[in-house]
Amino acid sequence: MPPSVLSNQPMGFVRTTLDPFLFCVHHLDLYPEGNEEMGPDEPLVGRHIGSDFDENNDWKMYHGKTVPGFPAHPHRGFETVTVVLDGLVDHFDSGGATGRYGFGDVQWMTAGSGLMHSEMFPLVNTDRPNRLDLFQIWINLPGKDKMTAPGYEMIWSEEVPRLSLEGGDVRLISGRWGETVAPSAPPASWANDPEHEVGLFIITIKAGGTVELPTASAGVNRMMYHIDGGAAEVEGHRLQPRFGMELRASEPTVVSAGKENVRVLVLQGRPIGEPVVQHGPFVMNTREEIYQAFSDFQRTEFGGWPWGPSDVVHPREEGRFAQMGDGKRITPSGS
Secondary structure: OOOOOEEEEOOOEEEEOOOEEHHHHHHEEEEEEEEEOOOOOOOOOOOOOOOEEEOOOOOOOOOOOOOEEEEEEEEEEEEEEEEEOEEEEEEEOOOOOOOEEEEEEEEEOOOOOOOOEEEEOOOOOOOOOOOOOOEEEEOOOHHHHOOOOEEEEEEEEHHHOOOEEEOOEEEEEOOEOOOOEEOOOOOOOOOOHHHHHEEEEEEOOOOOEEEEOOOOOOOOOEEEEEEEEEEEEOOOOOEEEOEEEEEOOOEEEEEOOOOOEEEEEEEEEEOOOOOOEEEEOOOOOHHHHHHHHHHHHHHHHOOOOOOOOOOOOOOOOOOEEEEEEOOOHHHHHOO
């Protein structure tokens, strides 16, 4: 039987990914209480405001100056999947859509032909810390779909399947685990076609427990990243904090935890297999298409920015909601 573990290597803040994925990052920020402007109620002295990414700190401002986060910036040619396990994100985009989501919600945004959006992290609690725990994953679009109409869909926490296993639990963001199927990805997404076997799994293995990953077809790429907790044993290999493994998806893989719980992220999918040319926020197939993306953005700003400040946020008391570009408002069921 071929080995299921193909590589085991340290990962930086941005994880190494395989086609069809482009980018994967885990934001874990232990923000303090919020101030009147929903920024940190602590001094910002000594931070590189505007580009605060110091991993030695418990929390970061990123590109935010008052509220942490990522003020308005453009994308073209791929999708962003933002999984918020704890904390809140305020979304605004150049298509006129907006929203606030978090605490288990997933936003699946198709940048397609071009979209500007902002992702700010409002610190709404003034009397207790504002912990933020989120993943952002970029999935490529095939050339035929790179110029699809932009938009986004919400998968509310209540709609995300959670599987309780003997050795742990699985949060199923995309794909299939046994007979359980995640909500569909947007129509243009590579993940929308079940034959592409795209899977996004967040797995917690209980202390002393084991979880076996479901197999996929030969040729499907699969990466597993240590997220937090103790080290894990994977088919005779040790997966330790800040490491990631490339796995052979078609072979059985058992993940075992020691004396501590372990949480891992698994990304899998059949590769698109096309040239990838990336420059900053644009991902296309050719350099000429990248030049065109910059030209189009300079000319149109992908629809412009109708929201005023680039780091706009919603009022503190606003709940979780999504308002689409056509004005339709969506809220979690029962809220």
